[in-house]
Amino acid sequence: MxxxxxxxxxxxxxxxxxxxxxxxxxxxxxxxxALAQRGQRFDQAFCVNAMCSPCRASVLTGLMPxxxxxxxWLDDRLMDQWxxxxxxxxxxxxxxxxxxxxxYTTALIGKFHLGVPFVPQLAFDHWVTFTHGHTTSFYxxxxxxxxxxxxxxxxxxxxxxxxxxxxxxxxxxxxxxFFAFVPYNGPYGHWPAIKGRAxxxxxxxxxxxxxxxxxxxGLSAEVLERFGLRVQSGGVREQFKGPLLLxxxxxxxxxxxxxxxLIDHGVGQIVQSLDRLGLDENTIVIYTADHGFSLGHNxxxxxxxxxxxxxxxxxxxxxxxxxxxxxxQATGPQSSLVSxxxxxxxxxxxxxxxLATPSLPSSAQDLTPTLIHGTxxxxxxxxxxxxxxxxxxTKDWLYAARFxxxxxxxxxxxxxxLRADPLEKTNLIDHGDHAATAKDLQAQLDAFFSSYAAPAxxxxxxxxxKSNVTYDQLWIDAWGSDWQPKISS
Numbered sequence: 001m002x003x004x005x006x007x008x009x010x011x012x013x014x015x016x017x018x019x020x021x022x023x024x025x026x027x028x029x030x031x032x033x034a035l036a037q038r039g040q041r042f043d044q045a046f047c048v049n050a051m052c053s054p055c056r057a058s059v060l061t062g063l064m065p066x067x068x069x070x071x072x073w074l075d076d077r078l079m080d081q082w083x084x085x086x087x088x089x090x091x092x093x094x095x096x097x098x099x100x101x102x103x104y105t106t107a108l109i110g111k112f113h114l115g116v117p118f119v120p121q122l123a124f125d126h127w128v129t130f131t132h133g134h135t136t137s138f139y140x141x142x143x144x145x146x147x148x149x150x151x152x153x154x155x156x157x158x159x160x161x162x163x164x165x166x167x168x169x170x171x172x173x174x175x176x177x178f179f180a181f182v183p184y185n186g187p188y189g190h191w192p193a194i195k196g197r198a199x200x201x202x203x204x205x206x207x208x209x210x211x212x213x214x215x216x217x218g219l220s221a222e223v224l225e226r227f228g229l230r231v232q233s234g235g236v237r238e239q240f241k242g243p244l245l246l247x248x249x250x251x252x253x254x255x256x257x258x259x260x261x262l263i264d265h266g267v268g269q270i271v272q273s274l275d276r277l278g279l280d281e282n283t284i285v286i287y288t289a290d291h292g293f294s295l296g297h298n299x300x301x302x303x304x305x306x307x308x309x310x311x312x313x314x315x316x317x318x319x320x321x322x323x324x325x326x327x328x329q330a331t332g333p334q335s336s337l338v339s340x341x342x343x344x345x346x347x348x349x350x351x352x353x354x355l356a357t358p359s360l361p362s363s364a365q366d367l368t369p370t371l372i373h374g375t376x377x378x379x380x381x382x383x384x385x386x387x388x389x390x391x392x393x394t395k396d397w398l399y400a401a402r403f404x405x406x407x408x409x410x411x412x413x414x415x416x417x418l419r420a421d422p423l424e425k426t427n428l429i430d431h432g433d434h435a436a437t438a439k440d441l442q443a444q445l446d447a448f449f450s451s452y453a454a455p456a457x458x459x460x461x462x463x464x465x466k467s468n469v470t471y472d473q474l475w476i477d478a479w480g481s482d483w484q485p486k487i488s489s
Contacts (some may be wrong), residue, residue: 003285004326005350012184015292016320026213028261031268039324040475042334046382047291050304050316055290061092062364062371067464069457087115097123099179102351110160110183128163135185135193161266165273172277187259194255202261222297222307247296284326289319307412312400328371336377392445399441399489406477
């Protein structure tokens with residue numbers, strides 16, 4: 001097999017349900033729908049955590065948060081406390097380095113949020129990003145274009161699209177294959193970025209939308225509990241008020257949808273450029289998201305950590321995963337369970353079948369046989385962790401276990417029968433008829449983390465985190481007043 005070029009596009013805060021090809025009849029995503037039709041759409045793809053930085057780290061390393069140490073988003077307001085030019089995952093084998101060592105030209109064009117953004121990191125030859133992890137506005141952002149810094153007045157997603165096309169044009173006709181990682185900073189879904197009517201050219205598509213694809217549910221008690229904890233710990237930044245204020249704000253909902261259409265347009269431009277440059281036949285295009293996003297489902301708006309204890313429900317973890325082009329067979333939908341960490345061995349395999357990739361303590365599965373030959377992935381479960389919540393999802397069950405080692409925090413486990421209750425409304429954990437099922441799933445969960453969690457970053461067994469955590473006091477209650485996040489160089 002000729003080594004393919006790879007374009008890995010990652011949206012920021014987008015559930016799979018917010019694409020037409022995943023069944024949403026309200027959002028307009030014609031280019032992504034066409035991409036799915038020409039390739040493979042994974043209908044049961046899940047992230048490992050429902051926050052930004054941990055998921056990006058897991059995709060690039062094939063490791064769980066309790067292995068790489070990022071359990072939550074990196075707060076770049078604390079950047080002056082980080083080691084010089086620190087990258088949170090540089091200590092691990094990572095995709096950019098592996099792919100570069102295979103002879104590829106590598107590029108990051110988009111949001112980094114895995115350490116200091118001002119210099120190229122992780123063996124990326126070409127480096128285009130912006131100066132922070134959070135998006136407070138899509139417009140008028142300071143950007144980093146290799147070693148140049150300047151202000152781009154337009155929409156940041158458009159900027160990243162333009163720079164991706166420039167990179168493709170530069171690579172056209174060269175002998176070396178390329179890997180372009182394009183992590184867009186939209187659709188995002190938080191205030192103030194999506195406050196009010198959108199300013200982009202797709203806003204008019206949704207001016208009359210009734211937003212019927214968004215559930216209208218009352219806020220869960222866990223969301224209110226999390227909001228209260230935020231207030232107690234020193235206040236709430238505007239984007240974190242969304243869990244209380246967004247569910248019935250139709251202007252913001254329409255704004256959010258328009259950002260998805262803007263990204264869809266960008267993907268269309270990238271695909272058209274590949275075709276124009278004669279790169280389409282040997283380029284694999286992958287579209288995914290860092291994590292899902294609850295849109296009122298189960299009373300939650302936003303990340304899994306919008307609630308306390310964190311939500312383990314499907315919308316926060318169910319991500320789009322579309323793979324098309326090059327040697328990928330156009331088999332349509334794939335219904336097998338896959339995890340976002342599967343991208344690590346898959347891309348490492350695609351760039352060179354003979355490449356000696358590191359032997360990782362990872363459950364990640366290589367999806368290359370699925371992409372090239374159409375075989376079904378073998379995994380029977382996917383695993384997720386959001387600090388105090390660890391979960392296993394099988395075809396039929398979702399089981400969420402809560403950390404029990406903090407005496408001041410009483411948190412209850414959850415069990416859902418996905419066959420009878422696909423919307424995960426009825427917690428069966430206290431139903432005696434399902435005690436054996438809960439016990440079996442708990443055993444699988446314990447065995448998984450016993451096998452893979454690294455002691456230094458295993459929060460459930462006295463470990464710490466490289467990132468901030470949702471609620472420091474919980475871990476101080478469990479492990480003592482000296483506990484704190486620890487950033488290693």
